[in-house]
Amino acid sequence: MTKYYISTFGCQMNVHDSEKMSGILKAEGYIEADSLRDADLVIFNTCSIRQKAEQKFFSELGRLKELKKRKPGLTIAVAGCIAQQEGKNILKRVPYVDHVMGPQNIHMVRDILKSNINTIAIDDNPLIADTELPVERKDEVRAWINIMYGCNNFCSYCIVPYTRGRERSRPSAAILHEIKGLAERGYGEVTLLGQNVNSYADDISFPELLKAVDKIEGIRRVRFVTSHPKDLSDDLILAIRDSEKVCEHIHLPLQSGSTKILSLMNRKYGYDDYIGKVDKLRKEIPGIAITSDIIAGFPDETVEDHRMTIKALHDIQFDGIFAFHYSVRAGTRAAVMEGQVEDHIKLSRLNEIFEVQNDISERKNKALLNSVQEILLEMPDEKNPKKMSGRTQTNKIVSVYFDKENATLKSGDLINVSIIKANRHSLEGIVKP
Numbered sequence: 001m002t003k004y005y006i007s008t009f010g011c012q013m014n015v016h017d018s019e020k021m022s023g024i025l026k027a028e029g030y031i032e033a034d035s036l037r038d039a040d041l042v043i044f045n046t047c048s049i050r051q052k053a054e055q056k057f058f059s060e061l062g063r064l065k066e067l068k069k070r071k072p073g074l075t076i077a078v079a080g081c082i083a084q085q086e087g088k089n090i091l092k093r094v095p096y097v098d099h100v101m102g103p104q105n106i107h108m109v110r111d112i113l114k115s116n117i118n119t120i121a122i123d124d125n126p127l128i129a130d131t132e133l134p135v136e137r138k139d140e141v142r143a144w145i146n147i148m149y150g151c152n153n154f155c156s157y158c159i160v161p162y163t164r165g166r167e168r169s170r171p172s173a174a175i176l177h178e179i180k181g182l183a184e185r186g187y188g189e190v191t192l193l194g195q196n197v198n199s200y201a202d203d204i205s206f207p208e209l210l211k212a213v214d215k216i217e218g219i220r221r222v223r224f225v226t227s228h229p230k231d232l233s234d235d236l237i238l239a240i241r242d243s244e245k246v247c248e249h250i251h252l253p254l255q256s257g258s259t260k261i262l263s264l265m266n267r268k269y270g271y272d273d274y275i276g277k278v279d280k281l282r283k284e285i286p287g288i289a290i291t292s293d294i295i296a297g298f299p300d301e302t303v304e305d306h307r308m309t310i311k312a313l314h315d316i317q318f319d320g321i322f323a324f325h326y327s328v329r330a331g332t333r334a335a336v337m338e339g340q341v342e343d344h345i346k347l348s349r350l351n352e353i354f355e356v357q358n359d360i361s362e363r364k365n366k367a368l369l370n371s372v373q374e375i376l377l378e379m380p381d382e383k384n385p386k387k388m389s390g391r392t393q394t395n396k397i398v399s400v401y402f403d404k405e406n407a408t409l410k411s412g413d414l415i416n417v418s419i420i421k422a423n424r425h426s427l428e429g430i431v432k433p
């Protein structure tokens with residue numbers, strides 16, 4: 001029996017694509033190998049969002065050269081965004097790779113792997129949203145569900161619209177059917193997934209989809225990522241407010257506090273528009289957690305622009321951020337812009353961003369000390385049987401400690417926890433008696 005191993009890099013979209021490839025292979029009778037060295041077939045599901053992710057993949061691929069020499073029957077496939085971008089160049093650069101398939105072609109994984117000749121599958125797939133694939137899920141409590149594919153926004157720094165193609169929404173009936181099936185299998189939390197979920201457009205709008213998911217019996221929590229600020233409508237804010245299970249958390253990437261930089265980034269909103277949306281969210285949903293993405297050192301970013309981003313962090317008080325220094329991506333508009341910022345400046349700005357936000361995140365977490373939070377239990381701790389991890393509604397990670405009397409608690413339980421310790425990026429608590 002053929003053993004496969006999938007090595008996944010990058011975002012949740014890639015993690016979920018890997019779950020689909022795994023679903024297809026298992027349905028074909030393949031079995032999952034415990035490690036890469038034990039596999040007859042290795043798939044790298046790659047990410048090209050930043051240069052660092054790309055370098056990490058190529059160095060891991062390099063390590064397979066010896067293994068392939070010793071095990072000539074080993075099949076190596078490269079999937080994901082680097083596959084889409086590089087196409088047949090990967091075979092030229094790394095001749096021991098057998099197959100290349102972009103993110104729009106993972107449905108063909110079975111046929112590609114059976115082929116005796118090198119395959120390059122990087123065509124646009126207009127049917128991606130209408131193709132239902134089996135999914136082999138890794139998590140037993142939380143499930144991710146694609147509601148749309150691709151992106152039309154062409155932010156000037158971003159490679160995604162080139163690697164994942166045009167925006168295509170999945171039919172709402174298929175999404176709801178999948179989530180009902182997950183509820184029957186005991187999943188407690190679903191996350192609706194897309195590059196820009198709030199531009200979802202099928203027979204119903206995204207706020208209507210959220211309301212429909214909210215009604216599905218058995219599901220306890222509903223989340224969604226990622227939202228683009230330009231498409232955050234009043235209807236969506238009200239749908240979050242009025243739904244029972246939609247969590248009070250939104251990931252709303254700001255990218256920069258300077259309207260000049262936002263315009264160069266082609267984000268289609270200014271800083272004041274963004275603040276207006278944050279105010280509305282907090283007015284309608286007072287406890288909502290807001291997290292964000294920030295890019296440091298975009299072309300033409302002056303010290304003043306950077307100071308505006310620092311001021312934005314102080315003013316908005318995000319619950320958490322992902323921050324990156326700008327990474328040049330060949331083929332994007334920003335790659336050829338004037339005023340590229342030197343690496344050491346990008347890094348020092350990024351460090352300042354982290355320092356400022358770390359204090360804010362810590363202060364926000366400390367404000368939760370002694371409060372009672374509803375936690376969905378996820379993972380038991382392998383080393384400590386009296387500890388499990390879970391999350392608050394607002395998506396903060398909590399280590400939950402319990403005594404013998406709570407020994408019947410298990411993954412998927414929704415429990416009340418008293419917060420006894422607040423760290424910078426996590427909380428600790430005990431089960432409320």
Ligand code: SAM
Binds near residue numbers: 049195
């Ligand atoms: N569609 C989502 C959005 O708009 O937020 C996710 C896109 S991407 C996977 C996640 C984040 O990566 C972006 O929000 C941006 O901050 C960052 N990013 C994308 N391209 C980048 C680049 N060239 N350099 C640095 N960061 C980048």
Ligand code: SF4
Binds near residue numbers: 155159
């Ligand atoms: Fe990239 Fe912008 Fe699309 Fe997000 S919205 S995937 S940052 S182009």
